[in-house]
Amino acid sequence: MGETALLSRIAALAGSGGRGHILLGPGDDCAVVRFPKNSVMLATADDMAEGTHFLNPRGDAGRLAAKLLRINLSDLAGMGAATPVCVLCSASFPADTPASWLEEFVRALSRECRLFKAPLAGGNLSRSGKFHLSMTAIGAAREADIIKRSGARPGDLLFTLGPLGEAKAGLELYYGKARHLRGAFRKTLLDAFWRPMPLLKEARVLSRLRLASALMDNSDGLYKSAGYLSQASGCGAEISLEENCVSSALSAYCRKTGADWRAYALSGGEDYGLVCAVPPAKAAALRRALPQARLAGKFTAGSGVRTGMVHAKPYEHF
Amino acid sequence: MGETALLSRIAALAGSGGRGHILLGPGDDCAVVRFPKNSVMLATADDMAEGTHFLNPRGDAGRLAAKLLRINLSDLAGMGAATPVCVLCSASFPADTPASWLEEFVRALSRECRLFKAPLAGGNLSRSGKFHLSMTAIGAAREADIIKRSGARPGDLLFTLGPLGEAKAGLELYYGKARHLRGAFRKTLLDAFWRPMPLLKEARVLSRLRLASALMDNSDGLYKSAGYLSQASGCGAEISLEENCVSSALSAYCRKTGADWRAYALSGGEDYGLVCAVPPAKAAALRRALPQARLAGKFTAGSGVRTGMVHAKPYEHF
Numbered sequence: 156m157g158e159t160a161l162l163s164r165i166a167a168l169a170g171s172g173g174r175g176h177i178l179l180g181p182g183d184d185c186a187v188v189r190f191p192k193n194s195v196m197l198a199t200a201d202d203m204a205e206g207t208h209f210l211n212p213r214g215d216a217g218r219l220a221a222k223l224l225r226i227n228l229s230d231l232a233g234m235g236a237a238t239p240v241c242v243l244c245s246a247s248f249p250a251d252t253p254a255s256w257l258e259e260f261v262r263a264l265s266r267e268c269r270l271f272k273a274p275l276a277g278g279n280l281s282r283s284g285k286f287h288l289s290m291t292a293i294g295a296a297r298e299a300d301i302i303k304r305s306g307a308r309p310g311d312l313l314f315t316l317g318p319l320g321e322a323k324a325g326l327e328l329y330y331g332k333a334r335h336l337r338g339a340f341r342k343t344l345l346d347a348f349w350r351p352m353p354l355l356k357e358a359r360v361l362s363r364l365r366l367a368s369a370l371m372d373n374s375d376g377l378y379k380s381a382g383y384l385s386q387a388s389g390c391g392a393e394i395s396l397e398e399n400c401v402s403s404a405l406s407a408y409c410r411k412t413g414a415d416w417r418a419y420a421l422s423g424g425e426d427y428g429l430v431c432a433v434p435p436a437k438a439a440a441l442r443r444a445l446p447q448a449r450l451a452g453k454f455t456a457g458s459g460v461r462t463g464m465v466h467a468k469p470y471e472h473f
Numbered sequence: 474m475g476e477t478a479l480l481s482r483i484a485a486l487a488g489s490g491g492r493g494h495i496l497l498g499p500g501d502d503c504a505v506v507r508f509p510k511n512s513v514m515l516a517t518a519d520d521m522a523e524g525t526h527f528l529n530p531r532g533d534a535g536r537l538a539a540k541l542l543r544i545n546l547s548d549l550a551g552m553g554a555a556t557p558v559c560v561l562c563s564a565s566f567p568a569d570t571p572a573s574w575l576e577e578f579v580r581a582l583s584r585e586c587r588l589f590k591a592p593l594a595g596g597n598l599s600r601s602g603k604f605h606l607s608m609t610a611i612g613a614a615r616e617a618d619i620i621k622r623s624g625a626r627p628g629d630l631l632f633t634l635g636p637l638g639e640a641k642a643g644l645e646l647y648y649g650k651a652r653h654l655r656g657a658f659r660k661t662l663l664d665a666f667w668r669p670m671p672l673l674k675e676a677r678v679l680s681r682l683r684l685a686s687a688l689m690d691n692s693d694g695l696y697k698s699a700g701y702l703s704q705a706s707g708c709g710a711e712i713s714l715e716e717n718c719v720s721s722a723l724s725a726y727c728r729k730t731g732a733d734w735r736a737y738a739l740s741g742g743e744d745y746g747l748v749c750a751v752p753p754a755k756a757a758a759l760r761r762a763l764p765q766a767r768l769a770g771k772f773t774a775g776s777g778v779r780t781g782m783v784h785a786k787p788y789e790h791f
Binding site: 178179182183184185186187188189190194195196197198199200201202204205206207208230231232233234237240241243244245247276277278279281282283284285287289291293294296298301303304305371372387 | 496497500501502503504505506507508512513514515516517518519520522523524525526548549550551552555558559561562563565594595596597599600601602603605607609611612614616619621622623689690705
């Protein structure tokens with residue numbers, strides 16, 4: 156499949172006419188998009204590189220497409236109530252990549268774009284020695300709804316939404332030492348790795364009810380997320396986890412492997428979901444609005460993150 | 474330099490406060506940008522991959538940053554009168570990349586961003602086996618100013634703005650068979666390869682004076698550009714070049730190497746600049762407003778691109 160044929164296929168699958176605000180989709184020099192009124196623009200980019208974020212991609216076109224979109228939308232959720240406007244996808248791959256791979260990638264991406272109402276407006280295709288997938292997500296938000304990383308105050312509580320540690324376990328089950336391990340936890344943990352859920356709805360609740368003083372998505376593990384929030388806010392943080400912070404799937408996995416679930420929750424990385432600071436006076440309202448939120452510590456005076464654990468080796472994917 | 478230190482450095486160099494419409498620059502989950510009123514959003518992405526678009530990048534951090542920005546802004550120019558709003562840059566590089574490389578890349582990128590008033594609002598850093606640079610440019614335009622690829626009509630004239638064939642010669646002088654060739658042409662041609670000029674001002678003139686019926690930037694060589702325009706417009710094209718279409722630098726280079734300048738102009742690729750369709754009644758106005766424009770053929774009934782040459786092997790960088 157040549158570039159022209161592939162681009163036509165993308166234009167067809169992307170269904171650029173599907174949303175009224177995409178005035179011109181893939182196929183020209185730029186996408187043309189009507190930006191919503193009374194909103195500010197959110198823009199974020201995230202990459203997935205072969206060898207770093209995934210290994211042999213040959214059978215994984217659909218999984219990669221889904222994850223690429225989801226991790227970008229998760230960054231929109233990390234700002235509070237945000238509506239996806241469009242995404243652009245740049246994909247680089249080796250010359251011998253079969254047409255069926257590209258077809259499946261584009262199909263899965265367009266399916267996921269419809270699911271999250273985040274139309275594929277454009278992008279770029281190029282050759283490279285290894286697979287490299289890059290995406291930009293554009294969102295819209297009311298300025299008053301934006302929750303930055305920098306608003307946490309000493310005394311605020313640290314809450315998490317979404318899975319903790321599951322993606323790391325999923326990674327081990329897919330690529331690693333636990334590849335042959337069987338158990339009821341397997342599907343949950345693999346899904347956590349490949350299909351992280353961008354918590355756009357939960358972020359909307361946090362914004363609209365003014366529950367959180369600081370917010371981010373949890374892409375590098377709770378230990379680093381707490382560090383980013385506390386550093387941006389000029390305070391410290393103290394993490395204290397109870398096992399109800401993690402899913403029964405992760406608990407079961409850790410019982411089977413003998414690993415400490417705390418290490419996964421703190422340093423796992425790629426969990427996405429949300430981490431936020433919540434003033435104590437708003438904790439009850441948070442628990443009512445989002446009962447799935449888990450208390451994971453508090454913000455303190457000073458600086459740095461304390462865990463009272465020896466296992467907290469921060470996740471480094473860079 | 475760790476990720477956190479590097480990100481701080483980027484935030485400092487990016488000078489996110491430099492333009493009032495960047496409400497929040499690098500450092501949070503998303504950039505927050507105030508989008509101009511009464512404008513539509515233009516969005517485009519372009520990549521540069523080691524092994525495909527450049528070879529050993531060790532000494533070329535600044536050159537790569539400049540080119541990455543310029544080729545993206547060139548896509549904004551390809552839509553007509555567009556104002557850059559911001560860019561996002563995703564850079565992936567090997568673990569052993571020296572801090573000085575990153576420092577120079579960020580420095581050069583921020584210098585170029587200031588030059589073109591296209592603030593760096595965010596992006597992503599990651600590891601990969603080879604260098605991979607990806608950028609998204611966001612622009613704003615009045616909807617009525619947008620010039621698509623699809624508006625050419627049989628009888629319209631084909632005009633070019635900017636260099637033809639120079640980037641290919643520059644590539645050969647930098648990496649290739651002409652590496653050791655000396656001559657007054659050298660600097661012009663190397664600059665054409667590394668520092669292509671996004672013709673934002675020229676595109677503005679085309680829009681505001683309503684001179685062009687179709688427009689695109691010339692990234693894959695004139696032969697393919699004429700093909701894209703004519704295909705999108707449902708017509709054909711006939712290219713006919715005279716040597717005044719190319720610079721004296723390219724002519725001198727071709728005299729020295731014995732190559733045919735026409736092959737460079739038609740199939741060179743990476744020239745950027747603009748290719749447009751101009752109704753005959755507007756040709757005189759075009760020549761007055763943009764005397765540097767060069768007539769390169771015309772659009773015809775039917776389909777396909779004719780050149781009357783045997784040299785027209787289209788450029789494929791994909």
